[in-house]
Amino acid sequence: MKTTIYDIAKEAGVSATTVSKVINNKGRISEKTRKKIMKIMDDLNYRPSMLASAMKGKSTYTIALLIPDIDNPIYAQYMKYIEEYGQKLGFSIVMCSTGNDREREEKHLTLLRQKSVDGFIIASLFKNETTLKQLIKEKVPLVFFNNPKIEYSIDSVIVDDYLGGYQVGEHLLSLGHKKIGVIAEEHTSSEERIRGYRQACADKGVSVDDRLIVTCDSTLEGAQIQAEKLLSKEEKPTAIFGCNDVLAIGTMQAAKAQGILIPTELSIIGFDNTMMSRIVDPPLSTVTMPLDELAKQAMDILVQKIEKNNKITQRISMIPDLVIRQTTAPVNKAVQTNFIK
Amino acid sequence: MKTTIYDIAKEAGVSATTVSKVINNKGRISEKTRKKIMKIMDDLNYRPSMLASAMKGKSTYTIALLIPDIDNPIYAQYMKYIEEYGQKLGFSIVMCSTGNDREREEKHLTLLRQKSVDGFIIASLFKNETTLKQLIKEKVPLVFFNNPKIEYSIDSVIVDDYLGGYQVGEHLLSLGHKKIGVIAEEHTSSEERIRGYRQACADKGVSVDDRLIVTCDSTLEGAQIQAEKLLSKEEKPTAIFGCNDVLAIGTMQAAKAQGILIPTELSIIGFDNTMMSRIVDPPLSTVTMPLDELAKQAMDILVQKIEKNNKITQRISMIPDLVIRQTTAPVNKAVQTNFIK
């Protein structure tokens, strides 16, 4: 039999209420009884059941994180920082992978609402508008993470993907590239990154060739296939922007397989600055974001909603930063001319 | 106000008991009332509170996974497969990273027990014997994952690390290597892998030089530092066994930094077959394990314990397999002789 608040009460010769009060530091309790109760709780190794207190309307100190896919190390990183900071705040994180699939997203959502988790951090695509509206109406605490939902009044914490894409564009353009391929994943963040990239091109007066912008599932293999196609086009790109590191690295593999030299014959740049970008050869140029800070903000906002019932909704955006490593270089005139003939 | 079982009962003109019975498919209910109740639940979009039912002694359908560190992709993989299969079984997974730190392990443990999670899968080091014994005594459902605790009668699911180490040893030896460095992480699995490796050496009559076996924290940087030391020894190894992929890849980076050619001048082999091993250049030889199967078994055992209160304890061990890629090659006689002079 697990020890309950009553066991403590009985042992201390007081009522359960009193014990509850000392547990929660509420009301006024004489220092004497408080000490006594504390000691007994300690002796009996008593731990209050969070289930029971949650039933009385308190929070469960559990939040759910929805991510598309752990295989992409960037999502593992989301998890890492969110869990780390959650730990500090006393929250547990339940991990839900969704594959960006609406059904799986919803299944997690309803299941976890039944379990009364306090809130949700959503990095998964989450395209279902009906459900989303429903959640907002029911005031379920949630914050979108690196997943802009500009059409809705919803809390979100994001890196400025648009700016990141712009930086990539500028960088590539400054290196003299004009034929630039883009491999994107089906996610709002990719879209924003591309939007930024396009703007950079527009600002420099370089026209973008839409046929060079392709989408694929966010796997090494998927990217490899798309990159191969891109690289066997007549109007072969001299640079490719992978909208995340996995995509960029898949592209590197495709290039290597075709004997294309990086960065001499092809510049490649990624996004996310995952550990992978440091271990490939040559090390991948990419874009980094302040993930720890993003995670912290997301948790803070959520906890505000949960504990203080905070009503204001905010949209926090952080600045990304280029990390130039060794996969980007000035366009190789020789190759270009050779190709144009 | 959330709809409760009573709202349904009232609407249907029956008692809460009856509703409860149809929810749980218990007792005998006329097909008519059952249909009626079902319909009303559906109309009102009723979802039973798992908190309340958990308070009556039912399970929470939540299990906790303790891992050392998400930064190592192999642990992200553990998470992935466990969560995936958990999803199928209707269980949510709460992720706890511990850094192999006893205090953090215990904090998670007590917190989650207060939250009444149904059980624990432990991949984290977990050296605290007192706590462990306590958990066993209290019959907390738990299974150790790739984390052999041979001294205790505890359920565990592991890859046969000993055999994996043996395979690595055999492979390296068959390539003619005699001076082999080993970089290990502080974890039971590393110890087993080394034990297997030693046995292989013994079987081939090759003596192992203990000064070539070193330990470090499981980071790229840590491994790099240790590898540098190893590679600047007089008795420089011709091959290095990284007890996991991170360690092996850190070693690759150290070698590259020193201009050492892989595999011509130095063979390197890892363990875990993470995605990283495929993207480094040259691709890393390593050892693979049937993670999906391991995860499945671990969950199945745990669920047996939770739902059927299964008493028997089992230790499941699966066979790993060498994946020879391009970082291992026959020892380079030239280098050897050159070195010996």
Added chain:
DNA sequence: TTGAAAGCGCTAACAG
């Protein structure tokens, strides 16, 4: 085939 009543472990009025 159905329901009344008790209770899981805790907290929040309210009274004393």
Added chain:
DNA sequence: CTGTTAGCGCTTTCAA
């Protein structure tokens, strides 16, 4: 400063 009482939403005897 402390205790009584009621109740969160559900399940489980036991009786009808």
